[in-house]
Amino acid sequence: MNLSWFYIIVTIVFAAVTGYYAYETRRIREETIRPKLSLRTGMYTYGGGFDELILTNTGAVARDIDIDIERGMEGGPKIQEALFVPSLDTSQEISLITDLDSIRRYNGFVNVRLNFKDTSKRKLTETLSIDFAEVARRGRKITFQTTPKD
Known part of the structure; x- marks a missing residue:
């Protein structure tokens, strides 16, 4: 060779x-450079309920965020809400829903669909969901959550 x-x-x-x-x-x-978005509960009431759902970013900056929230109860009407946030930096949070405890008590659901851009302007989509009926079927309780700054 x-x-x-x-x-x-x-x-x-x-x-x-x-x-x-x-x-x-x-x-x-x-x-x-991808934002890392998650949901957490907040604003706890006496007796163990919670009133707020918070969107948290623990990754890089998210820009031009379109937030579509759909919530409702089993067999009931669905409520939709559309929000816009110019940017969400690392460790920033947005309060999305109040009276989340009533949705939980009636085994409802929350779907949060996010369309956003990362720092290189790539268009990304993420859907975060909570199905309280499924949580109840599994016999789970939702625990208290905090952030390091709480």
């Missing part, structure tokens, strides 16, 4: 490995 074929094969292998590393580096970068 000619030595030049060896160099060609080695070059192809190095190019493939370099391409793979470039792909993985891009994936890591995209994950690093």
Whole structure:
């Protein structure tokens, strides 16, 4: 076998490995700049109820956030609400719903659909849901939550 074929094969292998590393580096970068959104309960009342649902960002900045909230009770009407937030920085929170405890007591649900952009202006979508009927079927209770600043 000619030595030049060896160099060609080695070059192809190095190019493939370099391409793979470039792909993985891009994936890591995209994950690093992705906002990490979650829901938590807040504003607890005497007796164990809670009145508020809070959207929290623990990742990078989220921009141009369209928030579509759908909530309701089993067999009842659905209430929809549309909100807009210009940006949500790391560790920032937004109060979304009050009187969440009545939705919980009647085994209702809350769906929060988020359309937003990350810092590189990629359009992202995320849906966060709580089905209180399912929580009740599993025999679970919702616990008190705090943030480090509480």
